[in-house]
Structure formats: structure tokens, C-alpha cells
Amino acid sequence: MLAMNYRGPLRVRIDEKPMPEILHPEDAIVRVTRSCICGSDLHLYNGSVPDTRVGMTFGHEFTGVVEQVGPEVRKLKAGDHVLVPFNIACGKCVFCQQELYGNCHESNSQATAVGGIFGYSHTAGGYNGGQAEYVRVPYADVGPMVIPEGMDPDDAVLLTDVVPTGYQAAEMGGIQKGDTVVVFGAGPVGIMAARCAWLFGAGRVIVIDWVEYRLEFARKYAPCEAYDFRSLGDPVVFLKHTTDSLGADVVIDAVGAEAAGSAMQTLLGRKLLMQGGSATALHWAINSVKKGGIVSIVGVYGPIDTLVPIGNVVNKGLTLRANQASVKRLLPRLVEHVRKGHLDPKALITHRIPLEHVSEAYRLFSAKLDGCIKPVLLPPSARN
Amino acid sequence: MEQPRIDPSRVKGWGVDADPENDPTYPMKKRNNGEHAGYTWERPPQQPTGVxxxxxxxxxxxxxxxxxxxxxxxxxxxxxxxxxxxxxxxxxxxxxxxxxxxxxxxxxxxxxxxxxxxxNLIDELGWKAEWEHNRKSLVARVAVGALVTSVAVAYLTRKRRDD
Incomplete structure (x- = not known):
């Protein structure tokens, strides 16, 4: 089968690889119909996630048709068209029982700090991902959801990560009616977080980034005020000024490790890889939120130490909330939002690219070329 | 300099998930005290270790x-x-x-x-996308790279005066 093949930092290609097999009685084999490239895949692509091995296939946002199921799979059957959450969750461990499906304790042998994630290095379990024609899906009765009748597959594929992550970012912010919410990052997740902030009753939503076409997209899609931080001087001072010098009620970090804006953070976090990423957005988030406010973190950082002004967290009495989205927990609510037209995920998709052109797709997305917001890879069978 | 504010009442779905109980924030822990029992849950079947x-x-x-x-x-x-x-x-x-x-x-x-x-490094690096959408920058970077490489090669292969 065709599958994306990681060869080292900034190098990926399409190759023939062996078909996946049932390795566990609760496995399913799924023929992929849509597979996105996620902003967090770029951390792998750039070589900044430890234990990302040459030969791995990335991809944790995908839909597909069930081709085969293991002997213990009861709910899914061959032919079901499913959306597959990016979390791999057993459904039985104490954390899954608490609906922390992003923190499963039976899906990642290599690290205890994160549950298993499809195609996301050995630090997240060593599973091949969905940027391929076929993929092995463990615990098939737990995570995958049959795509509801009438739902556009393009909406469905974005319910595997982007929508739940953006929604949970807003949810963790504990937004109250009238709150001012600042979102750092105008990538797909940041844009979705800004859109979802309104659902929780935000009174004002401000997005900060530096990529103008993405800011323009956010202004229309969320809708929101959207600023290029390079035009603001010190973005923290700007945000204080525009909130009666108190700061925002809720600030969301939807950037993570690849943040621009600080030469020191860029050097330590992105060039020398001496931190778990460049923490500029988180630094600004902590400093621009109101005293007693909430900082919600969904941006992805590496596992090693990262420089943030933790003293200000103490002195301002902040609440920090963070997690990988618990996709399974959120899906019923989000499906309802899509059905009612509160959310329009597929509008984020700007590029539909054949799987065979995966290296160009990564470069396009990584370098922010051609107005790219969200690229979707289409395997040959999904194009016929 | 500041942009016009959005009128929340005109945003579709505004406030449908608002909840004054959501403080300090959802998701609240769905506490079942299961963790006090330690590593005792009924585990799924063990995958055979083939590698x-x-x-x-x-x-x-x-x-x-x-x-x-x-x-x-x-x-x-x-x-x-x-x-x-x-x-x-x-x-x-x-x-x-x-x-x-x-x-x-x-x-x-x-x-x-x-x-x-x-x-095929040109393919693996996805330079076709750069060629199509960012040609000027790609050409400039390749030119700078070629220049730096040429200078380095010339320096390393230069004939010493005392040779």
C-alpha cells in the first residue's frame, strides 16, 4: 500500500509499505478516505519530537472504511465508514473511565505522560498513522465513531482533532458570558477555538498571530478581531490597553512549540532544541491574562523543560488548564453543533491533495504557502 | 488602530454552551476514586510481542x-x-x-x-510546492546556498602561498 514515509527533518516521501495487520483482538484495519496534516505534525516534520524514527508514517486525523476487525470487536463491522479520534484509548483503565481518553494508560508503552496517538512518534506509542491507504486502529470499539448519516466526510475528518481540540480549549477556559477571550495562534485549532469561544458566551474574541492571510480568515470565520503581533509593538501591553489595563479573562495558547516572536525562545526552543519548543505564545498568555484568570493550553510542546514566567502564574493567582482533547467525550456534542450549523468545520479545508504528493503538501503547509489553512490528503481509492 | 468589535448577539450559536457552573472550568474531573485502587482495572487482552x-x-x-x-x-x-x-x-x-x-x-x-x-532530496523536501508558490524565495535561497558552498570549496581547495 502507499504510505507517507518520514526520512528525517523536513524530508518525507510516499512509499510502498506492507499492509497493516490485526495485531490485537480489539484491532480493526481501516481503508483511509481522508487524512489531514495537523499543525502538530509539523513538530514531527521539523524533527523536534524525541523518538521520531525514520520509516514511520504520520497522520492522526483521518476517516476511513472498516475493512477487517479483530475477534473481540463487537460494535464495528466491515463496511462502516468511521471517523477515528486521534487518541488511542482502551476504555477500561481508570483514566478512560474518567473520560480522560487522551490520557489512556494502556496505549503507550514508551511514555506515561501521554496516551497513544496515531502516527505521532514513539513518544506517543509508536503507531503508524493514517497518511496512508490503510491503517491499523487499536481498541476499535472505543474510539471510532460511525460517521452520522448525512454528515459531510470533510466535516467528519475535522471532528477527529481540530474541532474537539479547539472546543476543549474554549471549554477549559471556563468562559463566562461577556468574557474577553484572547487566542494566540490563527492556525486551524486557534481559529476553531475562537469560533467555539462564542458558543460559551464570550463577549469579545481577539486572535493574535503574524500570518496575515490566516488573520484575515479568522476575522471572517470566527468572527473576531485579529491582530498581527508585529504591528502591536509589545502584544501584552496592547492587550492590557484594550482591556481597561486589566488583561483578558481567558487566554488560549493554540500555538505550542513553533511560536515566533521572541529571538531567545526561537533560538533555544526551535534552533537548538534545548527546550520543549519556543514558548513565546504561552509567555504572552500568562502575562496578558487578568489576575485570577485562566490560561488554557492546547498548543503542543515537547517533553523537556520549557521557559515560561511561572512566577507570574503564582503572583497573579492564575489557573492553568491543559490537555490533549478528549475527543470521544466531546463527539456527541460536536456532532450536534455541526448538524445545527453552529460549527462549519469543512470551511477550514483549503487544499485537497493526492496522498502521492505528500512531500509537497507538508512543505506547502509548513511554509504557509498559497493561503493554506488546512490540507487534506486523499488516497487514490478516495478519488475514484 | 483597534478593529471594530463583533456584536456577540449576531454570532450564530452565541451562548448555547454558556454555563455559570463552569468555574473554575470544565472538564471537571469525573471522579470515581478508581485511581485509589491502583493498577487493578480489568486490562484488555495483551498484544503479543513480535518486535x-x-x-x-x-x-x-x-x-x-x-x-x-x-x-x-x-x-x-x-x-x-x-x-x-x-x-x-x-x-x-x-x-x-x-x-x-x-x-x-x-x-x-x-x-x-x-x-x-x-x-530524491528535491522531492522529499517538497520543493515543487516552493517552486509553484514561493519561487522567488526558493531561487534566492538556492543562490545563497550555492554561493556559500562555492566560497567554502574555494577556500578549502586554495593553494597556499608557501606551496
């Missing part, structure tokens, strides 16, 4: 299911095995893994060559 799978020393065993992509190999594999002697809380774990990743990239090229495949 070498390294596991964190912060857990006693392999998870019931695990990925089998790209087992550790060669020199990078030796470094990874060493890294897994240290906990996730230690630089002794993460820094060797980063080193192993870089070594593994070189091993990947050697493995390609050993199988008679010369990596």
Missing part, C-alpha cells in the same frame, strides 16, 4: 496494545535502549533520543543507498 518495544521505566510493563512501527535498529537503536534506562523526568532520557533521531536520519540515507535507492 522489540522499549517501555518507560515509570511503568511496570508494556501497555495492552502498542505500536510496532520501526523497532530500534543499528546505532540509533543502541542509543534509544540506553535512553530508556532513564525516566521521562531525566535529560538522560530525552537528549539521547534526540541524538538517536539525528543518527537515524543518516542511517536512513545509508539504508536507501544499500537498497540501490538514491534519495
Amino acid at each position: 522489540e518495544v522499549l517501555h518507560s521505566n515509570e511503568r511496570p510493563n508494556l501497555t495492552a496494545a502498542f505500536g510496532t512501527s520501526t523497532p530500534p535498529v543499528a546505532l540509533s537503536g543502541m542509543i534509544r535502549r540506553l535512553a530508556f534506562k532513564y525516566s521521562e523526568s531525566s535529560y538522560g532520557h530525552w537528549l539521547p533520543l534526540m541524538l538517536a533521531d539525528r543518527v537515524n536520519a543518516v542511517e536512513g540515507v545509508l539504508d536507501d543507498l544499500a537498497h540501490g535507492h538514491v534519495p
Whole structure:
């Protein structure tokens, strides 16, 4: 089968690889119909996630048709068209029982700090991902959801990560009616977080980034005020000024490790890889939120130490909330939002690219070329 | 300088999930005190171990299911095995893994060559996308790269005056 093949930092290609097999009685084999490239895949692509091995296939946002199921799979059957959450969750461990499906304790042998994630290095379990024609899906009765009748597959594929992550970012912010919410990052997740902030009753939503076409997209899609931080001087001072010098009620970090804006953070976090990423957005988030406010973190950082002004967290009495989205927990609510037209995920998709052109797709997305917001890879069978 | 504010009442779905109880914030822990029972839940069946799978020393065993992509190999594999002697809380774990990743990239090229495949760097780096959408910058970067390389080669191959 065709599958994306990681060869080292900034190098990926399409190759023939062996078909996946049932390795566990609760496995399913799924023929992929849509597979996105996620902003967090770029951390792998750039070589900044430890234990990302040459030969791995990335991809944790995908839909597909069930081709085969293991002997213990009861709910899914061959032919079901499913959306597959990016979390791999057993459904039985104490954390899954608490609906922390992003923190499963039976899906990642290599690290205890994160549950298993499809195609996301050995630090997240060593599973091949969905940027391929076929993929092995463990615990098939737990995570995958049959795509509801009438739902556009393009909406469905974005319910595997982007929508739940953006929604949970807003949810963790504990937004109250009238709150001012600042979102750092105008990538797909940041844009979705800004859109979802309104659902929780935000009174004002401000997005900060530096990529103008993405800011323009956010202004229309969320809708929101959207600023290029390079035009603001010190973005923290700007945000204080525009909130009666108190700061925002809720600030969301939807950037993570690849943040621009600080030469020191860029050097330590992105060039020398001496931190778990460049923490500029988180630094600004902590400093621009109101005293007693909430900082919600969904941006992805590496596992090693990262420089943030933790003293200000103490002195301002902040609440920090963070997690990988618990996709399974959120899906019923989000499906309802899509059905009612509160959310329009597929509008984020700007590029539909054949799987065979995966290296160009990564470069396009990584370098922010051609107005790219969200690229979707289409395997040959999904194009016929 | 400031942009016009959005009127929330005109945003579709505004406030439908508002909840004054959501303070300090959802998701609140769905507490069942199960964690007090320790590692006692009924585990899923154990996946057979067909390939070498390294596991964190912060857990006693392999998870019931695990990925089998790209087992550790060669020199990078030796470094990874060493890294897994240290906990996730230690630089002794993460820094060797980063080193192993870089070594593994070189091993990947050697493995390609050993199988008679010369990596097509222009394709793997996705430069076609740059050519189509960012040509000026690509040409400038290639020109600078070529210039730096030429100067370096000229310097390293120069004839010394005393030769």
C-alpha cells in the first residue's frame, strides 16, 4: 500500500509499505478516505519530537472504511465508514473511565505522560498513522465513531482533532458570558477555538498571530478581531490597553512549540532544541491574562523543560488548564453543533491533495504557502 | 488602530454552551476514586510481542496494545535502549533520543543507498510546492546556498602561498 514515509527533518516521501495487520483482538484495519496534516505534525516534520524514527508514517486525523476487525470487536463491522479520534484509548483503565481518553494508560508503552496517538512518534506509542491507504486502529470499539448519516466526510475528518481540540480549549477556559477571550495562534485549532469561544458566551474574541492571510480568515470565520503581533509593538501591553489595563479573562495558547516572536525562545526552543519548543505564545498568555484568570493550553510542546514566567502564574493567582482533547467525550456534542450549523468545520479545508504528493503538501503547509489553512490528503481509492 | 468589535448577539450559536457552573472550568474531573485502587482495572487482552518495544521505566510493563512501527535498529537503536534506562523526568532520557533521531536520519540515507535507492532530496523536501508558490524565495535561497558552498570549496581547495 502507499504510505507517507518520514526520512528525517523536513524530508518525507510516499512509499510502498506492507499492509497493516490485526495485531490485537480489539484491532480493526481501516481503508483511509481522508487524512489531514495537523499543525502538530509539523513538530514531527521539523524533527523536534524525541523518538521520531525514520520509516514511520504520520497522520492522526483521518476517516476511513472498516475493512477487517479483530475477534473481540463487537460494535464495528466491515463496511462502516468511521471517523477515528486521534487518541488511542482502551476504555477500561481508570483514566478512560474518567473520560480522560487522551490520557489512556494502556496505549503507550514508551511514555506515561501521554496516551497513544496515531502516527505521532514513539513518544506517543509508536503507531503508524493514517497518511496512508490503510491503517491499523487499536481498541476499535472505543474510539471510532460511525460517521452520522448525512454528515459531510470533510466535516467528519475535522471532528477527529481540530474541532474537539479547539472546543476543549474554549471549554477549559471556563468562559463566562461577556468574557474577553484572547487566542494566540490563527492556525486551524486557534481559529476553531475562537469560533467555539462564542458558543460559551464570550463577549469579545481577539486572535493574535503574524500570518496575515490566516488573520484575515479568522476575522471572517470566527468572527473576531485579529491582530498581527508585529504591528502591536509589545502584544501584552496592547492587550492590557484594550482591556481597561486589566488583561483578558481567558487566554488560549493554540500555538505550542513553533511560536515566533521572541529571538531567545526561537533560538533555544526551535534552533537548538534545548527546550520543549519556543514558548513565546504561552509567555504572552500568562502575562496578558487578568489576575485570577485562566490560561488554557492546547498548543503542543515537547517533553523537556520549557521557559515560561511561572512566577507570574503564582503572583497573579492564575489557573492553568491543559490537555490533549478528549475527543470521544466531546463527539456527541460536536456532532450536534455541526448538524445545527453552529460549527462549519469543512470551511477550514483549503487544499485537497493526492496522498502521492505528500512531500509537497507538508512543505506547502509548513511554509504557509498559497493561503493554506488546512490540507487534506486523499488516497487514490478516495478519488475514484 | 483597534478593529471594530463583533456584536456577540449576531454570532450564530452565541451562548448555547454558556454555563455559570463552569468555574473554575470544565472538564471537571469525573471522579470515581478508581485511581485509589491502583493498577487493578480489568486490562484488555495483551498484544503479543513480535518486535522489540522499549517501555518507560515509570511503568511496570508494556501497555495492552502498542505500536510496532520501526523497532530500534543499528546505532540509533543502541542509543534509544540506553535512553530508556532513564525516566521521562531525566535529560538522560530525552537528549539521547534526540541524538538517536539525528543518527537515524543518516542511517536512513545509508539504508536507501544499500537498497540501490538514491534519495530524491528535491522531492522529499517538497520543493515543487516552493517552486509553484514561493519561487522567488526558493531561487534566492538556492543562490545563497550555492554561493556559500562555492566560497567554502574555494577556500578549502586554495593553494597556499608557501606551496
